[in-house]
Amino acid sequence: MTAAHARVDPLPLAGAELVPLREAWGHELVALAADFPDLLVLDGDLANSTRADIFAAAVPDRFFELGIAEQNLIGVAAGLATVGFVPWISTFVPFLASRANDQIRVVVAQPHLNVKMCGGYSGILTGKTGKTHQSVDDLAIFRAMPGVVTIAPADAVELRSAMRAMMAHDGPVYLRLTRDPSPVIFSPHHRFTIGRGVLLREGDDVGIVSTGVQTVRALEAAEQLAEDGVRAAVLHLPTLKPLDVDAIVRLAERTGAIVTAEDHSVIGGLGGAVAETLAEHRPTRMRRVGWQDTFGESAPNDALLEKYGLTPRHVAEAALAVMRDRG
Amino acid sequence: MTVAADPRTGSRPSLDDLRRLSIETRRLIFRSIHHAGAGHVGGPLSVADLLVNLYFDRMRVDPADPEAADRDRFILSKGHSSIALYTVLALRGYLPVEELRTFDGAESRLQGHPDMHALPGLEMSTGSLGQGLSPGVGMALGARLRGLPFRTWVILGDGEIQEGQVWEAAFTGARLGLANLTAIVDYNRLPQFGWPDAAGYTRSVPVDDPGGKFRAFGWNVVECDGHDHAAIREAFDAAVAHTAGPTCVVAHTVKGKGVSFSEGDYLWHAKVPSADELARAEAELDAQLAALGGAR
Numbered sequence: 311m312t313a314a315h316a317r318v319d320p321l322p323l324a325g326a327e328l329v330p331l332r333e334a335w336g337h338e339l340v341a342l343a344a345d346f347p348d349l350l351v352l353d354g355d356l357a358n359s360t361r362a363d364i365f366a367a368a369v370p371d372r373f374f375e376l377g378i379a380e381q382n383l384i385g386v387a388a389g390l391a392t393v394g395f396v397p398w399i400s401t402f403v404p405f406l407a408s409r410a411n412d413q414i415r416v417v418v419a420q421p422h423l424n425v426k427m428c429g430g431y432s433g434i435l436t437g438k439t440g441k442t443h444q445s446v447d448d449l450a451i452f453r454a455m456p457g458v459v460t461i462a463p464a465d466a467v468e469l470r471s472a473m474r475a476m477m478a479h480d481g482p483v484y485l486r487l488t489r490d491p492s493p494v495i496f497s498p499h500h501r502f503t504i505g506r507g508v509l510l511r512e513g514d515d516v517g518i519v520s521t522g523v524q525t526v527r528a529l530e531a532a533e534q535l536a537e538d539g540v541r542a543a544v545l546h547l548p549t550l551k552p553l554d555v556d557a558i559v560r561l562a563e564r565t566g567a568i569v570t571a572e573d574h575s576v577i578g579g580l581g582g583a584v585a586e587t588l589a590e591h592r593p594t595r596m597r598r599v600g601w602q603d604t605f606g607e608s609a610p611n612d613a614l615l616e617k618y619g620l621t622p623r624h625v626a627e628a629a630l631a632v633m634r635d636r637g
Numbered sequence: 638m639t640v641a642a643d644p645r646t647g648s649r650p651s652l653d654d655l656r657r658l659s660i661e662t663r664r665l666i667f668r669s670i671h672h673a674g675a676g677h678v679g680g681p682l683s684v685a686d687l688l689v690n691l692y693f694d695r696m697r698v699d700p701a702d703p704e705a706a707d708r709d710r711f712i713l714s715k716g717h718s719s720i721a722l723y724t725v726l727a728l729r730g731y732l733p734v735e736e737l738r739t740f741d742g743a744e745s746r747l748q749g750h751p752d753m754h755a756l757p758g759l760e761m762s763t764g765s766l767g768q769g770l771s772p773g774v775g776m777a778l779g780a781r782l783r784g785l786p787f788r789t790w791v792i793l794g795d796g797e798i799q800e801g802q803v804w805e806a807a808f809t810g811a812r813l814g815l816a817n818l819t820a821i822v823d824y825n826r827l828p829q830f831g832w833p834d835a836a837g838y839t840r841s842v843p844v845d846d847p848g849g850k851f852r853a854f855g856w857n858v859v860e861c862d863g864h865d866h867a868a869i870r871e872a873f874d875a876a877v878a879h880t881a882g883p884t885c886v887v888a889h890t891v892k893g894k895g896v897s898f899s900e901g902d903y904l905w906h907a908k909v910p911s912a913d914e915l916a917r918a919e920a921e922l923d924a925q926l927a928a929l930g931g932a933r
Contacts, residue, residue: 350782374778382771382805389775392710392753392760393783413802416765417772421753 315507315545315557318500323529326493331523332430334466335487336364338473339398343369346477348394352376354383354401360430360487362400380410387425388417396424396477402436403429403445403486407452418482419455426476427452428485432462433522433573434601434618435490440608446601449521450578452484453551459504460550462486462522465494468548471502479504490611492523507554509561513541516629517561520571521547521580524620528571531625542629550583558587562594567636569597569628573620576600595635597628641693641729650693653929655866658689658728660929663895664922665724665737671915673741676749679892679905681721683825683863684713684792687888688725690869691790700730703757709787710776712761714769715794715823716750717907723747723756731758767800769793770820774810777818777883788817788877795824796843804854810883811855818883819876820856822847823863825892829906840903851885863888864895896921 343349343365355378357363366373376383380401387397399406406414406429418425429448436443452460459479463469469487476483495510510525511532520528525546532542545561547554562568568588572580581598588594601618615621640658642649650658662685670676692698696709713722720740727734732746739745746756750764761772773791780787793803810818824847831840844850848858857879861872869888876884892906893899896918899908910918 376809377805379802379805379809381768381802382774382809385768385771385802385806386775386778386809388761389772389777389789390779391775392772393776393779393785395779395782412765413768413771416762416768421762 315509315554317509318496320495320510320529321497323493323495323526323533326495328491329466329494330489330491331463331466331469331487332361332489333364334469335428335473336361338470339365340368342473342477343372346396348396349398349477350374350390350395351398351400352383352387354378354380354405356401356430360400360402360428380405381413384410384413384425385417388421388423391423391425396426398426399428401430402443403432403448404443407445407448411451415455419458422457422481424480424482426483426485428487430487431489432486433488434606434614434620435488435573435611437489438608438610441605444606446575446605447578448484448486449550449572449574449580450582453578453583457481458551459483461504461548462550463502463548464523464525464546465492465496467494467496467498467500468502471500472548475502475504486522488523493526495526495529502548505549505552505554507557508546508548509543509557510546511542511544513543514564515541516567516569516633517543517545517565518569518571518625518629519545519547519558519561519580519584521550522573524571524573527620527622528625530622531571531629534622534626535629540629540633547580550580553583553587555587555591558584559591562588562592567595567632569599569625569632571599571625574600575603577603595632597632599625599628642695644697652866655689655693656929657926658693659686659866660895660922660926661728662689662721662724664919665727665734666720667896667910667915667918669720669724669737669740671910671912672738674909675741676720676909677717677907678899678910679827679903680715680718680794680823680825682894682896682899683890683892684715684718684823685721685895686864686866687792687821687823687869688721690866690873692725692729694870695873696790697787698758700758703731707785707787710760710773710789712763712769712773712789712791713751714763714791715766715797716763719747719749719751722751726756726758732756766794766797767802770803770806770810773818773820774806774813774815777810777815778813780817781815788819790819790821792821792823795822795826795847796828798822798844798847807851807854807856814882816880816882819873819886820851820883821886821888823890824887825890827892827901827903829903831903848885848887855882857882857884858887859884860887860889863890895925
């Protein structure tokens with residue numbers, strides 16, 4: 311991917327507005343419906359959780375409740391796509407990425423149909439639902455599936471821009487959403503581009519590469535490091551595929567020490583993608599912050615982030631460790 | 638092919654025309670599988686008459702305009718019978734009959750399982766069993782939303798209806814009241830392998846009474862002899878006439894139908910005919926054609 315990454319100053323984290331991605335998603339679908347008459351929303355009986363209910367209330371004739379049958383949900387979406395509609399799927403990540411995996415492979419990805427697969431409640435923070443509802447491997451699954459653009463926005467602003475980009479893109483897209491309120495870090499002028507990374511913070515000592523809402527924790531880690539005199543760059547990658555290879559390589563050239571941070575397994579997701587990229591283009595010392603090859607459990611958010619090593623402190627400690635590795 | 642039904646004039650092929658096309662379809666299936674050295678025979682022969690009937694007598698399709706918005710849609714959910722579909726598409730004019738010799742070959746548009754973008758006339762990629770009815774529901778719903786008059790036809794194998802997704806789709810099709818959707822079950826009662834029993838293995842019917850099951854899911858159900866063009870035509874007429882919801886046509890078929898040594902023999906599910914077997918099959922099919930008062 312040749313996309314040149316953008317340099318953007320994030321809004322201050324202190325006092326940031328908190329907006330759940332799922333709510334922003336529901337409202338933006340309504341806005342998109344006004345501009346795109348072929349947009350439909352297909353739900354797997356989770357609309358009041360994914361917040362597709364916002365769309366259902368506003369645009370009822372383009373909302374279809376297909377019940378708890380995700381394999382069929384994907385097939386119906388594929389059929390509608392052949393008639394020129396643009397179906398947006400509303401369900402939770404595991405029921406999309408895992409339950410309907412073969413359907414996505416055969417009738418969406420292989421024929422490259424224009425279906426927008428939106429997974430709510432991604433990662434470990436799923437409202438105390440536990441391991442069946444948490445998603446440790448969705449980025450790995452979609453990134454490995456040929457032709458599927460894989461997007462994990464950091465906040466509500468970037469999400470809205472990404473949804474516009476998804477409509478402009480003719481082909482299958484996976485969109486990773488989160489449940490709980492998270493800080494708005496981008497100004498309203500921020501523009502998401504498929505395949506383009508965003509450098510949120512300059513720094514020469516160590517490079518933190520992050521994706522999704524974990525980017526917020528990466529920024530907090532960089533602030534903590536700054537207090538100790540360590541200048542950490544933060545490169546946010548809202549698109550896991552296509553990957554902004556140039557941005558990753560440039561950051562590695564500049565810092566010689568890379569930490570990845572994601573709310574996902576370190577296997578196959580962002581950590582895997584960055585490791586593959588650097589191994590090919592510029593071998594660099596790395597540490598990967600994320601789930602360490604394990605399933606989750608139900609617990610309060612703070613307890614989960616702490617136990618599974620996803621807090622800003624964990625990212626900062628990994629940054630110091632990789633700097634020591636580098637020497 | 639001028640023999641195909643013409644919705645503008647209301648002309649339809651004679652039953653003997655359809656029978657001759659079925660025989661030619663079987664001949665080409667045998668030849669193609671022999672030539673490719675791979676593929677399936679039993680399932681394609683069991684579904685051949687249904688496909689001939691759909692493409693020559695029933696569906697509003699035009700090979701000269703394969704993307705027409707109001708064309709009828711067809712999905713072969715049992716994608717491993719692809720050679721039967723390719724053969725009927727060739728006879729109907731979507732591709733040269735000679736191209737059937739490329740089946741399963743490198744760069745061929747005729748992939749082992751149908752690829753919807755490889756060949757005009759293929760409406761959905763299939764091959765992983767049990768997945769075809771759901772896109773059919775989507776197409777039928779799409780027709781309703783677009784206000785288009787097309788119908789969607791889906792052929793399911795009786796083996797693949799063991800897949801749970803089929804019943805998710807059946808439930809949804811009925812709940813949406815999709816009268817423009819017809820599922821056809823190729824009820825040949827012969828799976829690839831089967832179940833162990835006291836005598837060894839029994840290759841008995843994978844799903845008993847599929848009609849009763851579709852009826853329980855809210856579908857109109859019609860049963861017919863899937864090798865009798867008059868009966869198939871009547872069943873499809875009944876499907877079109879039913880306007881309260883989707884119809885399932887349970888077509889009673891014989892795996893390997895039309896050639897004595899492949900009929901009802903599970904070993905012909907995916908067996909490649911030898912040169913000798915091909916010659917014997919062609920001789921039998923020639924005799925059937927002669928009996929109809931036609932000659933090659």
